[in-house]
Amino acid sequence: MKKNVLLQLTLMFFIPLFIIIGITQTAFALTYTKLTNGTASASSSESSTYAPSKAFDSNTSTKWKSAAVLIEYPNSPPTQYLIYQLPAAKIVQQCTILGANAAWTLQGSNNGSAWTNIPNVSSNTTPYLYYKISSVGYVVGTQWVPIPWMPWEYYEAPIYQFIVSEFELYAPDPPPATFTASPAIINLGASSTLTWNASEASSVSFSPAIGSTALSGSIAVSPSTNTTYTLTATGIGGNTTRTATVNIAPPTATFTASPNPISLGGTSTLSWSTTNATAVSFSPAIGSTALSGSIGVSPSTNTTYTMTVTGPGGTITKTATVNIVPTATFTASPATINQGGSSTLTWATTNATSVSFNPAIGSTALSGTKSVSPTANTTYTMTVTGPGCTITKTATVNIVPTATFTANPATINQGGSSTLTWASTNATSVSFNPAIGSTALNGSIVVSPSTNTIYTMTVTGPGGTVSQTAIVNIVPIISFTASPAIINYGSSSTLSWSTTNATSISINQGIGYVATNGSISVSPTSNTTYTITAIGAGGTTTQSVTINIVPHAAFTANPSTINPNGTSTLNWSTVNATSVSFNPAIGSTALNGSIGVSPSINTTYTMTVTGAGGTITRTVTVNVVPTSTFTASPAAINLGSSSTLSWSTTNATSISINQGIGAVAANGTRTVTPTATTTYTLSVTGPGGEATPKTVTVTVIPPPTGTFTANPSSIQAGSSSTLTWNTTNAASVSIDQGIGAVATSGSRSVSPLTNTTYTMTITGSGGATVYKTVTVNVVLPPNGSTYTYDELGRIKTINRVK
Structure with a gap:
């Protein structure tokens, strides 16, 4: 159990x-x-x-x-x-x-x-x-x-x-907690943000108090000194503490002495400024404790001033030193020597503890003299040191500069060049007049002057200034013109010239010596060349101009008007000519001559004559008497019909037809309809004159007319009637009903057996046709009469009933 x-x-x-x-x-x-x-x-x-x-x-x-x-x-x-x-x-x-x-x-x-x-x-x-x-x-x-x-x-x-x-x-365990300050370092008067989180705690407290006991949050604080804030978070497991420190940034400061060094008895200004500071002190005292400021001080010895700056963030020190400048004199005599000469340096100092030389001269005594023989321009620097300060003095011994300056070649053609070459010693600068584009102490440069030029080189050095020259000569330049260069016979031309770089100017053709620039009028009678000769330092120059005479010419045509197939003789002569040409060509280019021409139309002949003096032209015109043809087709017309006039012309400038037609083209046709026989005349005119007028006649054929009668106009069968007619302008007349051609006027007996109409046809000489008719009425025989007929079926006989 x-x-x-x-x-x-x-x-x-x-x-x-x-x-x-x-x-x-x-x-x-x-x-x-x-x-x-x-x-x-x-x-x-x-x-x-x-x-x-x-x-x-x-x-x-x-x-x-x-x-x-x-x-x-x-x-x-x-x-x-x-x-x-x-x-x-x-x-x-x-x-x-x-x-x-x-x-x-x-x-x-x-x-x-x-x-x-x-x-x-x-x-x-x-x-x-x-x-x-x-x-x-x-x-x-x-x-x-x-x-x-x-x-x-x-x-x-x-x-x-x-x-x-x-x-x-x-x-x-005690509750968790976080606690920070940002920024952790602030300037005096600025703020930092405290941020915390203790959410598992039952309560939170701060030391020193910040005005909040929330379990989490943030708050700005502005402490005036370095401050550590303690957060205590209380929970069932106990207490948790966290700290956050806000520090005031250390003070900053500047502290200077100006100028420094100073000469004995002089004043230097101490200047200072601070941040995050609450107190300032100086050692040795200067009579001020301000947080920032400036004050003059005059110390008798080298003095270092110490500034102590105190603030919530700590204490700092700054120093500024004022030194007393030593004094010195330093000379060179003479200051300029020739190459191989000597100069004496002499110096003295005060407030100095040591002296040195650069380059060394073999002495460092605070005061003394020394002979020097520099081989080049030399600046000797003496450095003098005293308590807390060093100064320097200089003395310069300069060597007189030397220079060489050449131009090769010394003579140039216009546009050519020469090389300038130079060298210098003991020089600091080289200049050229005129400027050549270089200032090197040694060198060469190619120059191309447009006129004779003396170049001066100035060489400067600490030891002085020397000059050298180089000459560049220009072969003389000539400008030589003749205006006009071509003249008519007996006219004049102006010779104008200008020269540079020349000292002697002459012109041939008997003119002789002239100024370097000028002009002269000349009147040559034939083509002439003038030569000018200019002589200068750069040599001799010649230049030539030629004045030509304009050629002359005569040109004629005789006769100037010819009949078609006729001949005109062209005659011409020239002077100062070298060639002659014709347009159209005539088969000769002789300078003088004559020739027969037979143009078929009006022709202008142009003769161009060329010579040294230029080219001229001459013209002649050979006009041909105008010709014409004029026809009318047909030449005869019936009244109301038309005929065409046709014509053609040569060498004509004006063509007209009368009868109201007027001006017409050189060749053409025109339709005419005259009402009566009309003669038309064609008139033609040209440079060669007026052609013989041409005429054509247009014949107007009148229309035929006629009369045609029958008497009696009514007959008994077997009886007869007489036809009678008369006509005008008739070429032929015919009557039908077997009668045929008849005379232009006449009569004819007819015995028709029945009613019969006869028509007469009248034809005129122009072909016009007119018709005329008559009717012969026949009374028929009684019924029972018999008839006989001819071979055409016409009634031949009537057998009447009695």
Whole structure:
């Protein structure tokens, strides 16, 4: 039979039991620490192998076993317990129990006699149990915690034993917290932002106070000194402290002395400025402790001033030194010497401790003289050192410069070049007049002057200035013209000239010496060449111009008008001519001559005469008397018909036809329709005169007319009637009904047997035709009469009935 036996576990705390309301926060999570520094005891132990400490050694393979107990029914098993006594009171929020399955009772005690059950305990199933105090914030004082226990084995006579493999207690850690200051270093008067988060804490406090106790947040602070802020976060597990320090930036400062060094008795201005400072002092004192400012000082010796700057961020020092300048004199006499000469250096100093020379002169005395003979321009530097300061003085000994300067070749043609070559010694600069594009101390350059030029080279050096010259002469240049270059015989031309680089000018052809620039009028009678000669430093030059006489010519045609196929004689003569040509060609190019020409049309002959004086032209015209043809077709027309006038002309400029036609083209046709016979006249005029008028006559033929009668116009069959006719302008007359051609006037007896119409055809000489008709009516015989007919079927006889 199974029996429950109580097992007690003891937790010892030195504060009473109380409850803290739970806290919920998501930003941080509480952590827990296993309690390991307690002392384990039990109501009993099976052996030392199963001592109470085995349940608290964090090793699940070891265990505590109570002593085995024999229990006879109905007796209750004795109480068994484990006790874990802590050295000091602790808050416990979790526990883990590994043991047999049973309903455990967890108790706590502050003194080991008064026990309090710890609520909110959950249990797991076999084989092990896990118990957690699930309500956050239970604080347990020093308590004894009994736990019911299940028997290890079942015996016939019930024997019970209590077993615990592992019993672990966990206390909450102090709440997590973060605390920062940004920026951590600020200037005096600026602010820094404190930011914190202690969301798992129950309360937060700050030292020094910042005006907030929120569990998380941020706030700006402006401390006037370096300040460390302490955040204390309080929770069920204790307190957490965090610090954030805001430091005031160390002071900064500038401290200068100007000028430095100074002459003895002079003044230097000390200037200073500070930041993040609360106090400034000077050593030696200068009469001011302002945080920034300036003041004049006049020390009698080299003095270093120390400025001490104090601020919340610390203390710094700055120094400024004012040195007293030593004095010195240093001269060279003479300052300029010729090559190989000597100069005396003389010097004196005050406030000096040492003197040195560069280049060395063989002395370092503070005062003295020394003779020197430099081979080149030399600057001697004397370095004078005094207390804390050094000065330099210089003395220069210059050598008079030398130079050479040449031009090769010395004479050039216009546009040519000469090379200037030069060299100098002891010179610092070289210049040329006129400028040549170089100022090198030594060199050569090509020049192309347009006139005679003296180049002056000025060589300057510390020892003075010297000059050299080089001359480049230009062969004389002439401009020589004649205007006009071609003149008519007896006219004049102006010779004009200008020269450069010349000293003597003359012109031939009897003119002689003339000015360097000028003009003169000349009137040559033939083509003449004038030569000018210019002489100068660069040599002799000549130039020529020629004045030509314009050629003259005469050109005629005789006669100037010819009949077709006639001949005209061309005559010509020339002077000052070299060639003659004709257009159109006439078969001769002689300078003088005559030739006969027979042009078929009006022709202008152009004679081109060429000579040294130019080219001229002359023209003559040979005109041909005009010709014409004139016809009318047909020459005779009937009244109302037309005739065509046709004409052609040569060498004509004006053509006209009378009878109202007027001006017409040189060749053409025109249709005319005169109503009467008309004569047309063609008038033709040209450069060669007026052609004989041509006429044509267009005859108009009158139409034929006539009369035609029958008498009597009615007859008895077998009787006769007389046809009578008269015509005018008739060429032929005919009558039908078998009569045929008849005279232009006449009569004819006819005996028709039936009514008959006679037609007379009248034809005129122009072919015009006119028709005339008459009718002879026949009274027929009585019925029963018989007829005979001729071979044409006409009635020949009538046999009347009686």
